[in-house]
Amino acid sequence: MLLVLPMLLVLAALLALPATAQPTAPFETFTLRLGGTVEAPDDRYGAVWQPSPGVDVAATVPFYLGLTFDAGLAFSNHRAQTETLLDFLAIHGYVGLGAGLQLPVGARLHLGAHAGVLSMDFYADEAAGAFARRESELATGLVAGGTAPLTDRLGVYVGARWTHVYTSTPIDLVRVHAGLTWTFVTPGWLRELLQ
Numbered sequence: 001m002l003l004v005l006p007m008l009l010v011l012a013a014l015l016a017l018p019a020t021a022q023p024t025a026p027f028e029t030f031t032l033r034l035g036g037t038v039e040a041p042d043d044r045y046g047a048v049w050q051p052s053p054g055v056d057v058a059a060t061v062p063f064y065l066g067l068t069f070d071a072g073l074a075f076s077n078h079r080a081q082t083e084t085l086l087d088f089l090a091i092h093g094y095v096g097l098g099a100g101l102q103l104p105v106g107a108r109l110h111l112g113a114h115a116g117v118l119s120m121d122f123y124a125d126e127a128a129g130a131f132a133r134r135e136s137e138l139a140t141g142l143v144a145g146g147t148a149p150l151t152d153r154l155g156v157y158v159g160a161r162w163t164h165v166y167t168s169t170p171i172d173l174v175r176v177h178a179g180l181t182w183t184f185v186t187p188g189w190l191r192e193l194l195q
Contacts, residue, residue, distance in 0.1 A: 024062040027194045030186045031060040033157060035179015037074055042172045048085065049078040056177045061186065061194065063097065070096040070112065070143075074175065078120075086122040092139060092163070093117050106149040110159070115140045118165050138166045147181055155181040 039051035058072025074092040098112020118139040145159020158178040165171040186194070 026064050027061050027186050027191045029062060029183055030190065031181050031183040033058040033060065033072070033179060033181050035157065035177050037076065037175050037177040039076060040174045040176070044169070045171045045173070048081055049088075050081055051090070051173075052077040052079065054090075056175075056179065066099065068098045068100060068110070068112070070094075070098065070114065074177075086124070088120045088122040091119040091121065093119070094139070096143060098143065106155075107146060108148075109144075109146045111142070111144050113140070113142055114161070114163075118163070139163050140166075145177075153183055155183065157181050 033056070035056050037054045037056040039054070040046075041049070041051060054074055054076025056072060056074045058070055060068050060070045063069040072094055074090075074094075076090050077087065078090050079087050094114045094116030096112050096114030098110050100108050100110040102108050116139055117136050119134060119136045121134050124133075141161060141163035143159060143161040145157055147155050147157040149155045156179070159176070161175040161177065163173045163175065165173065
């Protein structure tokens with residue numbers, strides 16, 4: 001929750017910056033994102049489970065009213081800090097809406113909100129890779145980040161995502177992620193499907 005105010009302040013500052021306008025029609029482009037992620041859990045959660053670096057895969061399209069629509073998956077292993085608990089694979093599936101600000105030289109800043117499900121697949125036998133049980137919980141939060149182009153289609157991104165997981169004892173996670181983006185004009189058949 002401590003990230004909410006700074007993110008709102010960053011958004012206000014971004015809106016005050018001069019920007020270049022590059023309007024994009026809804027679903028005109030499709031951006032794929034692939035990168036690494038590191039999670040920083042709150043103190044209570046970190047004393048029980050320690051997340052390992054993971055992978056973040058997502059897609060973004062321009063949406064109506066100048067917003068963007070995102071959908072993605074983040075994967076990371078969480079190691080139990082006591083012998084009485086099981087390690088688990090966390091799979092965070094999410095969708096979100098955001099607003100961005102186009103900056104000179106093609107860079108873009110982004111602020112948004114997301115909602116989804118955090119699935120926890122607990123390992124029954126780590127050697128065999130079998131899962132003992134699955135638990136899935138509602139997860140919501142905020143995201144802030146930026147992208148910069150390397151070529152016409154390829155770019156880099158960096159961002160932070162705050163996620164609140166609605167378990168019986170709530171969990172707050174901050175995920176820092178960075179990687180590459182690949183943007184292309186949305187094929188007609190996919191644009192038809194998305195609209």
